Each structure stands twice: as structure tokens, then as C-alpha cells.
Amino acid sequence: MELSEAIRRRRMVRNYDASRPVDPAVIDKLLGYATHAPSAGFSQGWEFLVLTSDEDRARFWAATSPPDTATTSWLDGMSQAPVIVVPHSHRDAYLSRYAEPDKGWTDRDEARWPVPYWHIDTGMASLLVLLGAVDEGLGACFFGIPPASDAAYRAAFGVPPEYTPIGAMTIGYRAPDVKSPSLKRGRRESGTVTHRGRWGS
Template structure:
């Protein structure tokens, strides 16, 4: 399949305009057909040994989301105490989730035994199944942005909160909880950059050629 230049540019536009959304969510419901498109996109992520280790728990009930929000608040207080001085004050000023504001939550899990104990591609790096499930999260995120939906990853949350609130079997690993919904606007830059927590690293600092120490191509 050959993609046109316009299609290529659309993909890059989606990638560069993806945001971790926390504060702009609207309460508008998401049509079921859209939700199913998101899940189908996530389900088409690459996976080691084609094991497809992910599962998706779709959450819309406010009572369930409230329990998860309470878990976030506990973890957020613990996290704030790990910072000192101005950094702690800055942390406490940030909005780091939209659990109640977003009408949809999706929890992604990873079944590390889905296709047995010995899996093609996991024989040397057993963590590849976890990486595969994270690829599903990325697909979900890009599909959400293409649908003009905001999505935010709530990482400040103890796993036991999700195990209990969502009835997740103990043998599954939790990849993450994600808030999804229509938004009032998309920020032109990442929120943590906007509010001075961290700036984007220059790409030239992340690229090495041939060996780790070589950051410039030999002319």
C-alpha cells in the first residue's frame, strides 16, 4: 500500500499535535462507534510473537471513576512529598489527571502468559510483552487525537487501586489508566513545558551515530 504525501503529512500532524490532556475535558459522551474505532486501532499494535498480550477495560460509570480518583489523590500526596521547596510547590500547582472530567476511562493490562511460557521474541528479552502492550497504548493515543479526542495517562496511581476497583485478575500486569474525552482546546505545547516543569530535549542530544559517544555524523 502506497500513502500519498498528504496522508503522510496527516500522520506527522497527528504525532506532533498529540498531547497528554488533563484539564480541558468536556463531559460530552463519546459515540460507541468512535470508542470501537479507538479499541480496534489499539488492538492492531505490534506485539512480540504476535501474542497480543493486551486487554482493554472500558470505564464510564462515575462511581468507578470516583474510586480511582480517590486512589490518585492518595498517590499524589505521597508523590508531592518526594519533592522539596519550590519544586514541591510547583508540583502541587499542576493538574495531573482528568479522571472525573473525562467521560471515558480505559485501563490497559498485559497477560504475560497469553501464548504460553516460551514465546517467540521473548526468549532473550522477557519484557518484550510489556513493551508490546505499551505500543497498544500509543496506538490508542494517536487514534484518539485523530478523532479529535484528548487523552491523558494517569501514572500517579497505585496498581492495587485498579486491581480492586476494576476486578482485574492478579496474574495480569497493569500498563496504565487513560482518561479520554472531547476537549475545549488542544494546547499548542505540552502542559509540563507550558508551566515550566520541563522543556523538550533538543533532538540532536538524543541521536548518536555508530557509537554512543558520536553525536555528529563523520563528515
């Protein structure tokens, strides 16, 4: 599939065919794409938790779903996905990398960073997984883990404190679902979000 087609086809899929497993080799391929994402200083401060067993996926939803979402259609559809990938950023990998001689920020001061590139780079790695899923004929959805669920998620899967889950991705074969009402807002055209030479021009 051409990249342009994968970009056009990409959308968040919220319902999956639970009867169709995803080949583990395909998941490995998608995670291989993730490692080609850009990263500041080639720090590569990302790690991915892959959940494919029924038990692990059930544990994920139990840990991360607020009680008021227990019976929603969103959760009903999302929990059918045979694969969950949780991308984690690693801030210290960046602070350590930029304290090396060729960078020279020996104080490891986080204030030197204009934005948290550890999160941004991990997000870009996640987007490569999402695009790769389209190329493989799969559906995928990136969504957030509620802050109130962070401790339960970490405890359920032994996630070290220095790693931050920036979200999670469900992956699987698409089943019929209802488009998000948010899509009624319409997609902003490039001309409405682009400023040439000066903001507002």
C-alpha cells in the same frame, strides 16, 4: 488527518469538557487501533478495561488517588474525562507463546527476555490509542497508577492477578488547561538523541 499532523498535535490533556460525551463507536475504533500494535511472537498479551459510567469512573479515582491528591487541580481536570481506558499487560501470554514449537523456549524462563516485552507491546498499543484520539479530535492523557493503589484498583474492578495495569488513559474533548511546567525543559531535537554508527557520534 495525516499521521505527521497527529504526531505533532499529540500532547497530554489534563482537563476535559464533562458536558460532551464520547461516542462509544469512537472508543471501539480507538481500541481497534490498539490491536494493530506490534507484539513479540504475535502474542498480543494485552487487555483493556474501559470505564464510561459515572459510577465506574468515580470508583476508579477513589481507588487510585492517594489522599494527598484529593483536591488538586490535576485530579479536578482529569476526573472530568468521560472515558478511562486501563491497558493491562499479560506476561504469561508471552511465556506460553514462546514455549510453542516454533519458538521452542519450553522452560518458560522469564530470564530469557532481555526486557519485559509484555509491558512494551502494551505501551505501543496505548500509543496507537493516543494518536487515534488526536485523529478523532479528542484529547487524551496517559498516566500511572500508584503502586500503593494497585490492590485497591484490582479489588474495585476484579482484575486477575496475572494482568498488570501499565497505566491508564483519560479520553474526552479538551477543555482549557494549564500546560505542564515540565514543558519548559523543551523538546529534545532528534539530532541530540541520535547516535550514528557509534555511541557519541
